[in-house]
Amino acid sequence: xxxxxxxxxxxxxxxxxxxxxxxxxxxxxxxxxxxxxxxxxxxxxxxxxxxxxxxxxxxxxxxxxxxxxxxxxxxxxxxxxxxxxxxxxxxxxxxxxxxxxxxxxxxxxxxxxxxxxxxxxxxxxxxxxxxxxxxxx
Numbered sequence: 001x002x003x004x005x006x007x008x009x010x011x012x013x014x015x016x017x018x019x020x021x022x023x024x025x026x027x028x029x030x031x032x033x034x035x036x037x038x039x040x041x042x043x044x045x046x047x048x049x050x051x052x053x054x055x056x057x058x059x060x061x062x063x064x065x066x067x068x069x070x071x072x073x074x075x076x077x078x079x080x081x082x083x084x085x086x087x088x089x090x091x092x093x094x095x096x097x098x099x100x101x102x103x104x105x106x107x108x109x110x111x112x113x114x115x116x117x118x119x120x121x122x123x124x125x126x127x128x129x130x131x132x133x134x135x136x137x
Contacts, residue, residue: 003029006039010047017047025050025064058087 007014017037020026026046029037049070053063065083069075111121 001039001044003037003039006037006044006047009044010051012047012051020047020050023060025060025067057091062087 001009003014003017007017010017017026017039021028026043029039029043032038046067049067050063053066058066062083066080069080069083105122108122108125113119
């Protein structure tokens with residue numbers, strides 16, 4: 001199938017397929033005599049695997065590792081689980097950080113009167129943090 005058909009079958013854009021080839025996430029496709037890319041059902045399965053991995057937020061480097069594990073029929077499931085657990089730990093840290101940011105913004109928003117006066121604890125806090133950040137440099 002051509003790149004458009006492969007893209008549609010895999011649920012990705014043709015531009016992404018070309019990008020994945022350029023970064024060696026997938027191997028270069030076979031070409032017709034006139035230079036058009038040709039893809040197989042296996043290529044489409046690989047593209048679906050990549051899409052699902054991206055949907056879950058895996059980085060390109062981790063997807064390369066996952067693809068290697070997927071293609072290695074002698075792999076240990078422990079290796080896959082280890083990679084997933086590492087990513088879960090990172091997600092948990094990100095969630096805690098985002099929750100903290102949300103809580104800070106909620107507090108500042110609750111402290112703001114939201115009226116016609118120029119006093120604003122949100123701006124004051126941002127200015128304080130910015131000045132603090134400059135001192136630390």
